[in-house]
Amino acid sequence: MSTTAELLKGAAELFPDEVVTQAHVRHLDLPGAGRFALITLDNGFDHTKPTTFGPQSLANLDLALDQVEKEASEGTIVGVGITGKPFIFAVGADLKGMEVLKHHEDARAVGKGGHDVFKRIAALAVPSFAYYNGAAMGGGVEAGLHCQYRTVSAATPAFSFPEVFLGLVPGWGGCTILPNLIGADRAVTVIVENALNQNRQLKGAQVFELGIADAIFEGADFLEQSLLWTASVLKGELQVVRPAVDRGEAWDLAVERGRAFADSKVHGAAPAAYRALDIIAGVKDGDLQAGFDAEDAALADLAMSGELRSGIYAFNLVQKRGKRPVGAPDKSLARPVTKVGVVGAGLMASQLALLFLRRLEVPVVLTDIDQARVDKGVGYVHDEIDKLLLKSRINQDKANRLKALVTGVLDKAEGFADADFVIEAVFEEMSVKQQVFAEVEAVAPAHAILATNTSSLSVSEMASKLKNPERVVGFHFFNPVAILPLLEIVRGEQTDDASLATAFGVAKKLRKTAVLVKDAPAFVVNRVLTRFMGEIQNVIDEGTPVEVAERAVEPLGLPMSPLVLLELVGPAIGLHVSQTLHDAFPDRFTVSENLAAVVKAGKRGFYVHDSGKPELDPEVVALLKQGDTVLDEEQVRVRVLDAVAREIGLMLDEHVVAEAQDVDLCLITGAGWPFHLGGLTPYLDREGVSERVNGKPFLAPGVASVPA
Incomplete structure (x- = not known):
């Protein structure tokens, strides 16, 4: 048994519920080119179950590569292609397995196992081709990147690297190969910017335009056209020419742009984007193996992080709980x-x-x-x-x-x-x-x-x-x-x-x-946000400078600051909701006189944007009446987090929703709170706020956290 096979066999024991992907090899005669091996990734032709890669699935692909590697070395095939079942190429690592990993070395084994298998594709003695025939994400995209050539279906609905969105990095070659294929600037867009923009997906045409795929064909006869194109390449009738990658200042500027973008989205609160950018920066010289090693290290570190567990938890909320509402009648x-x-x-x-x-x-x-x-x-x-x-x-x-x-x-x-x-x-x-x-x-x-x-x-x-x-x-x-x-x-x-x-x-x-x-005042999202923003408003009213209060919650990595969110919601609506909640819970919800003054003056918010970025409106500053109690950022953050932890605890006691998971689902889908927080309760648990305020965590051990 090879070292890779042994590694995958050991890792498979950590993934007992893996939906196993098979790798079927069949042979075709390409006109004028010769005998060709086609590997099809398939976990069953139920199109509701996307093809994923866990250790056993990688082992199956490894076995298929044993066969085609032997055939390539013997000269009985002229090339190898990889495609997926109808409408789906492959959508990456098996997240069910990732969330149960307990040890750093186990996570590293999963990362190295994927690398070892995929690198065999690039090392084949014959040309290799990936045919992105449908949805491709994460490890699915990476399997194709290890091939020498790629085609994509115009009907592909979703193509992405969602890893940074979830709290990981593309760890099976994505951070290393993609910038060396299409340049650092485009790679930063795909790996970091799209991921942090709520996991934005590429369509087939965009995949081709970016240079990830060498050719694009319509969905109806995609595989047939891809194979004809392959034959032309193998016969030398068609030369695939890719533009040179700029490895000079443009590479460094792209990484800097990525860091600035990550700062604007997560304010340094989630490490995944920065680890991905570090790897992209490190492979400027084209050293792929150094990049792969860095990916293994990053994957192992991040797999043990609270951000990843929260990201997977959030993903499961949206994809599973959100599609089967708890408590809905027959x-x-x-x-x-x-x-x-x-x-x-x-x-x-x-x-x-x-x-x-x-x-x-x-x-x-x-x-x-x-x-x-x-x-x-x-x-x-x-x-x-x-x-x-x-x-x-x-x-x-x-x-x-x-x-x-x-x-x-x-x-x-x-x-x-x-x-x-x-x-x-x-x-x-x-x-x-x-x-x-x-x-x-x-x-x-x-x-x-x-x-x-x-x-x-x-x-x-x-x-x-x-x-x-x-x-x-x-x-x-x-x-x-x-x-x-x-x-x-x-x-x-x-x-x-x-x-x-x-x-x-x-x-x-x-x-x-x-x-x-x-049927409780302000329901879920508005109640949580009003308590959150109300406490920010309280400390401002008491004397803390606006900029200090705003910076205090930056470590949460929220999509926008509290007062920018207030501007989006509308100060008048915010004031109305705070009045409703004050009437219901006067001991916890206040009605800010300063906010009332802003509304009365007809202001749309606390900021003006004339310079292209938010700046405090001098007219609003003139309206503010503040006390002399000045808190620092840490004091503000503790006060705000304690307030929302208490409020969520009371909401659960009142059975406003069935479980803490529903609060998180609401915040993610109704307020755009980031996946790396898992909504909010995993973060409150991880920071010890839940225990301090309510005497217990919101979630059981192993839910949105590393299992004990």
Whole structure:
């Protein structure tokens, strides 16, 4: 048994639940070129299960390479190709195995095992080809990078290195080979920038344009065309010429750009991006083996880090828990929705109308208090459809069909008499919403769901004056509606199972991550964020300089600072939510007089952006009234984290959601909190805040942490 085989056999014992990938070898006669070996990566033709690489899967590829290496050395084949099962090439390492690793040396064995197998591809005595026939991520991309030539399907929907997003580095050749193939600047974009931009994916055409693939073919006959292209290369009819890589100052500038970008995203709080950039910087001279060794070391170090465990935890929340909502009623109870009504025609209502229209493709009707508002709302939807047409996201027939499905009326009776689902998005005032629901109940069918997009008000109180309060449900979207996945579905005191099941059914069709939430003030995201931002505001009001308070939470690596987030949300909305929570919990939530002054002055936030970066608005500074208690950054950070840990603990005691995992899922998908935090509770556990404040961690040992 070879050293690599022994290494993989030992590592396989650490991955008992691995979904094993097979590597099937078959032989083809390429016209005019000769006998060709094609390796197909396949873990079963269930397209819902992507092909991954754990130790046993790598061992299977190693065995296949034994065969083709022998054939290549004997001269019985002219080349080797690697492809995947339909629509999927391979999507990288088996994360289920990574999260159970306990020891540094085990993680290093996994890294070295992948390198040892993939390096054999590059060392073959005949040319090697990768055919990216579908989704390719992480280790899947790296398997192809070790080949001499690559083609990509134009239909490839997702191609990326997600490792930095999760808290790792591309550790099987990605950090080393990619910059040496396409240059450091492009490699930094793919490995660091795309990853930290919420794991942005490349399409097939982009993979080709970047120079990762040498040729691109349509999806329908991709493999056939790739093999014909391969034959041309092998016969010498086609020369693949790649541009020279700039190994001078441009390489160094690319790494510097990557560090600046990482600083802007994680503020030094998560190590993965910086380790990846260190490796890219170190392979400027083209020494691949030195790069591979650095990847092994980085992979082993990061696999034992809290950031990786939090990243995998967050990934599992989004990909698993988010797709199977905890507490949702039996879906068989859901009623069909064939027409949607939207009360209001402002920006939020218009965004909702567009979303329902695109996803459900049923008639959508908007109402408002005057014709001008109605026309503006319908016009917004039409304009957005035209933009989709312009970008070739839809064709002309579909654009026409969608436009015909959206209408606007002033009379609710005319618009909602046959609606199955009516959602309101009007002014955030209880009396206004109660009046709207009373008017809708009077004209809508008895089975129609009445949904509210309230961000903080009581759904039960909103329904309390209706004849049929059991059909009222909270349906809280997050802005921008088209981008943020979260939908907090709120069960009122009298909401029945059929209404709730219908709401979850609609959420699934809208492609939203639905989380069941108890009818409690501000629900989940707004309650946590208001406590978080409220404590920042408190220390500013008491005398701490704004810049100190902002810098204090930079170690969390949040996507934006608290006051920039306040600007995005809108100071008036922030003030309203803080007032709602102060009314409910006056001992913990305050209403800042300074924030009230900012709102009264009509300011959009604390900053101006005239110079291209946020700077404190002098007019806002003049409004601030501060005390004389000045805290340093560490004191501010402790106070803020203690406050949110206490609030989450109270929310769980109140059963606002089922578990801490739901709080994290909400923060990730509704507020864009980073994967390396795992939302928030893993970070609070890791920093000892949970234990200090609540006397116990939020999560069990081994959940988002290294197993004991």
